[in-house]
Amino acid sequence: MDELFKGIADPLRREVLELLRKAPLNINQINDHFGHISRQAVSKHLQLLEDTGWIRIYQAGRERYGYLSKSAFYAFKDWVDAYLQWGAHSIDNDHGVFLDDTAYKKGMPLTQPVMLQALLSKDKTFDGVFYTAVKTTGIFCKPSCSANPRPDNVIFYDNKDDALKNGYRACKRCKP
Structure with a gap:
């Protein structure tokens, strides 16, 4: 390649x-x-x-x-298609990260990589499934929020109550 x-x-x-x-x-x-x-x-x-x-x-x-x-063109096409098929469901959210359809099925336990990919790709299908809290601002958001925190400053919570208990306030942009 x-x-x-x-x-x-x-x-x-x-x-x-x-x-x-x-x-x-x-x-x-x-x-x-x-x-x-x-x-x-x-x-x-x-x-x-x-x-x-x-x-x-x-x-x-x-x-x-x-x-x-x-x-050569078919080899290049195969390489590109692997990425295009990987994120085919989130074509409207062009944030540079695709979520592999096989990595998460509804009801499965969420992993750090799945939640991070959902945050970076602003995937609306995860809204309500988990919440992101930003350590540096003290705010928690939906995964699809337009805010762009640094990934190393983010903590993930399963529900709003856990984020509130840990001192985070709701985002005024996405209103989780």
């Missing part, structure tokens, strides 16, 4: 992929598209794309043609 990322790390190489997405091109056609850089630089980028598996170069007479390699 590292090789695939290396191949698309440079914007020029991504532009080459975009060109080849439309149709296979000979090397001269690719070079002509990048008039602002040398042919040697374009050749190095093409070589790296070939070495990392994104494209294939084939010889047809005196011409060399570049075309996209499906296997």
Whole structure:
């Protein structure tokens, strides 16, 4: 996977992929598209794309043609799909953390990682299941609250009463 990322790390190489997405091109056609850089630089980028598996170069007479390699795209798609499927239920909450559907089933005991992921992803399905209290502010909230506390400052409680007993007050934003 590292090789695939290396191949698309440079914007020029991504532009080459975009060109080849439309149709296979000979090397001269690719070079002509990048008039602002040398042919040697374009050749190095093409070589790296070939070495990392994104494209294939084939010889047809005196011409060399570049075309996209499906296997690289499918490998990349499989890698991305694992993340997209992991958080498919929380597409509206784009906070960078997905909650694995298999990690928590309703009624199961909550674990620290599940509660932390629910807090970071602002998952509304956990509202009322547990509450988050922030040590530095003395406030407790729903997991979906728009507040963004540092995870190391958060304590989790099963119910409001426990948070109140420990000296936390209800959040005025989410009104738990």
